[in-house]
Amino acid sequence: MKILVIDASFITLNNKFKYGDIVPQLQIGYIISILEENNYENYFLDCKLINDMDNSLEDYSNIAPNIVIISFNTYDYKFAFKLANFFKDNNIIIAIGPHPSVSPSTVVYENSPFDFVLRGECEYDIINLIKNLDNMEELKKIKSLYFNDKKDSEISLINQFDELPYPKYHSYDGQYYQILPVPFFKKAKWGFLSSSRGCPNLCTFCSPVHRTSYGYKYRIRSSRGVVDEMEYLVSIGKNVIEIVDDNFTVSKKQVFEICDEIKKRNLKIKWTVQAKADTLNRDIIFKMKDAGCFCIRMGIETGSNKLINNIKKYNGDWKNLVIDVFKWGKEANIIMNSYVILGLPNETKEDREETVNLLKEAKPDFVQVHYFKPYPGSSLYENISNKEDFNEYLYHYNCSSEEFEEIKNKIHKIVYFNPRSITKHLSLFSGFYIKNPKILLRLINFLFN
């Protein structure tokens, strides 16, 4: 039996937005490892790395897969259906990933090319499904499985994910994946791992579509297991690691243990994490820096305390908290990266000014400005009317596209186009750009388009 696994994220290498994060989906890596452990012949297509999609699809159809597993997000909804129709013939088509998990009824229905949805962390369930395709009784026992004969399903979570095999990195040629410039004079070879799954917070705009994991239940691996995997990544040639957790610093004990283990083993590797401001303090930041963390990425979202309270991200003085965290990051010599949202519900021009002012004070090294999009799986999605039109922009709150562009340009000027930032950027990353010239070209493209 031949199984083709597809990551349907469709952004081509020529796309100007490619300067941002180009990250493999670890869940697919885990699934490929488990398929191999069970001796299934498997193939992997990562659409975001493909320039000529039509030719690639022909190549993969020549493999003649029997089962096609397609992972996709809400913004790739139409493209995922195009893929499913392309490979349909008599094949079994299984949908996994963020969108099918939070909205299975929009994926499997009468005459849909998709036969099944597996919801959430389906690494083990996928084998169960493949082995029991002809056994309706057994299929009905798979809790995360949604199909026309069984619509009662749930998002599955794996508690002991230390027991999963490492994601299959042979499929992830690290030269194509990248997050941000790294302060070293080397060609970057990114490795990826997760140390935790789930996020205990209840931000109303957030959904698995935005995140890398499912569920509110926060689950961690052993610190030893995490550092074992770091060592493994180094042993196969990776020289920089992204820990893909939604919020690496939920458990301070876990963070300290991982940092101590890295130091104990004298492991010299640069790594980066995503963290929420209220889970950081000066001690944690300096501890992480000492163990090799070179960059913290953080969702600032807005400079308005009113809005941050409204979206249930933080109940208190967010502005001063963010300013403190960025100050500590700079003292520790950590690159501070930020994400901002414009067009939140009830946002006013004054709120947007507060966001601009917060960036002026916090002085992040990088910023990505996004439009608010209430995706399925978030509580704010329930408020919108055009729920089924996933390929349209779903924003609808008080911020025209002209104003969005104007504020985004203002923010880019504050963060990038000033003597302090340019000097710092050049002193940190000149060596990196010499060794990774394509990323410099993408940066230029990103900033001037």
Ligand code: SF4
């Ligand atoms: S925005 Fe971040 S902190 Fe909030 S629920 Fe999502 S992942 Fe968790």
